[in-house]
Amino acid sequence: MTNFDVVVVGAGLAGLTAARAVRAAGRSVIVLEARGRVAGRTLGHRLSDGTPVELGGQWIGRTQTEVLKLVDELGLETFPTYDDGAAVTLYNGTLTRYADETFGLSAEGAATVGRLRQELEGLADTVSLSSPWTSPAAAELDRQSVGEWLHTRTSDTEALAFWGAIIPALFSAEPAELSLLHFLFYIKSGGTLGNLVSTTGGAQELRVVGGPHLMSERLADQLGDAVRLNAPVRKVSQDHDGVRVDFEGGQVTAQRVIVAIPPTLAGRLVYQPALPASRDGLTQQMPMGSVIKVQVAYPTPFWRRAGLSGFGFSLDEGLSVTMDNSPPDGSRGVLVGFFEGAHARSAALLPLEERRVSAVATLVRMFGPEAQNPVEYAEQNWMEEEYTRGCYGGRLGAGVWTQHGAALTEPVGRIHWAGAETSDVWNGYMDGAIRSGRRAAAEVLGHQEA
């Protein structure tokens, strides 16, 4: 059969959740996935001894209720991210060990960061999650980048260095690349800044046993033949009778289509008739972040013996954030680390071996000489992935929310939009992807013919 009620483009969490909801409502559905695998921005990997590590999205927080529900429904389990002991921060060549909320900053730097954080949280409270462009001060907040705003608020170089590292840690982009309004929206979408950056009590609290890609694999198993791999969609046409979706290898027709891929990739499909200018204007201006995620394995989690949690934060180095990513039984030591934003772009120019050497050198500075000899190194450069083109997700620079924001989720005729970027709650996260899939499915099911 090549005619369906609904066709879904993309078999990440958003697309698969949408397809499952459509199927559950008794409608026929097909999911077209470009890659030879499902799960998109979540990607499982096994170290040579079989230890699973995550090369894409991985952590779940307790307020991410939709993803927790899905984990449970699919018979998967979570375990706590290792978070005992002190953290370390590298700044100006000095390593500081700390066990409080200061991120190892000087008293003055920490006070300035705290003041700005309060100001940001206060501003975030004023933002409308469902339509940020209608927030009371939307024009003012969207006129400037976070970088500009920070520079009007402080000249403290340490505080600026802190924000210059924490913002890429959240967005894989530089403060100058991000609208203040978008940053505030994102904070509110995840609850608070504290939620976003914390392990215990925050967005990094839990991991999925075996890896979160298993959610998509199990959803795809349930959908069976309805998921078609190696089927990159190239064109979406619609008229008063329905939609036609052309992919490499064929075409299908349906009443409605849910496009569940990052907005910038959605903008690269051909649409017949052409999309409204507002939608195209949006997708022209919603780039993905830049990140290379690395997993570095050791015989044991040796840093734990020194009372360290494995959380490392560097305001100096390319590898700017690390965490303990060992298996639950600690049978092997794994540190996960990230090159983000500008660091990711420059690290990507290095040969793999030089990047590995650079990552390991940072780990040695943070955790001592035992970090010098990992038994294994794995990495994923998300910028190079043809069907992702960067992570963690799409972001908006100054001016875009207020000019084009409404086009992010507004259906265009028979075309509906899903994906982590389109969620108002936990935007950019796995939880947001699931919510967006549900929302898009409800949209199409609300139309009699689909």
Ligand SMILES: Cc1cc2nc3c(=O)[nH]c(=O)nc-3n(C[C@H](O)[C@H](O)[C@H](O)COP(=O)(O)OP(=O)(O)OC[C@H]3O[C@@H](n4cnc5c(N)ncnc54)[C@H](O)[C@@H]3O)c2cc1C
């Ligand atoms: C390194 C990294 C770390 C992250 N960390 C976390 C984390 O700790 N916690 C968290 O919650 N989130 C995290 N995220 C974000 C999270 O992974 C994503 O928000 C979520 O997986 C997005 O799901 P999605 O379904 O919206 O999009 P995707 O997963 O991108 O799915 C889109 C699918 O569409 C396919 N596709 C693309 N183009 C086409 C086409 N033309 N035709 C057909 N198919 C196409 C893709 O192959 C893909 O399978 C991280 C992401 C990365 C990369």
